[in-house]
Amino acid sequence: MSFHRHASLPATAAVLLAVSGCATDAPVVAVPSPPQQESALCRALHEALPDSVAGMERQDPEPRSELTAGWGDAAIVLRCGVPRPPGMSDPQGQAVEVDGVGWLVEERDGDGPRLTTASRKTYVEVTLGKQYAHDLGPLTDLAEPVSKTVPALFADEHGEH
Template identity: 45%
Template sequence: MNSFRHRHRSVIRLPAVALLITVAGCSSADDSASAAVPSPDHSVAKLCRNLDKVLPAKVDGESRDDPEPASALTAGWGSPAIILRCGVVQPPKMIDPKVAEGADPDAVAGGVNGVDWLMEEQGDGGYRFTTANREAYVEVRVPKGPDSSGVLIDLAPAIKKAIPEGIAD
């Protein structure tokens, strides 16, 4: 009888252990950011791969920690992550005449260290910057908190080196 109870407990424990392993396998302690990978044409993708090779190891004091899925078209720094995506489509606000005239308070055009940007305030308090007057559009999302000017200053040399001035298709 004692042996029966022992076997019965083992059978009950086995599913409980399997459940714990399954739950542990599904949860993740990894706080990696994620970013949708753009799908530009071949010539823009080549520019983006060149940009990836010259991006700084640190941006605004934050170490590089690329988002998932891994791609030469995306990069990230810090947590919450500053996310760069290269080869994005032209933002609609970039061609909005209200932005050019300064009449849209949520989108402002400007330049930092030789790189022109469209700055759009996001609903969560962060900002989205998209390069202008370059052969590829590069988007940088800065979460609420960090000083975005430091981010753009740190990224400008790499963008100037890898993405020529011009008009993206």
């Protein structure tokens, strides 16, 4: 596992999103409405996602969709095909790289961070519960499926096409 912190994120970054919901039997999250090409990438990602992340079993949110996934009663929630977050344009934005996948890091008041993939052909957002306020370890379980199913924007980035 490799973590690399960056001071800023390029304005041309692309992202995949995930949003956490309420801590109920199955959390409720807003399902994104990406263009058809991005939906196809999200379906491929959905099929490649692991059964557990950070030791927590998969528990997908409601309404069920190939554009959302969750683990551990909304401790970790992923949404694929979300709009570009405004933070992608912030030259002071924080970023981290985990196993070759770049993520925009946005702090949320009273909760864990929201992370959005950068420089990918669709935006994937992952929200982490407050127990992950200082622990981005769950991204290590998500980096490989993202890198295998959601191509980088630039062919030479991380050796991907």
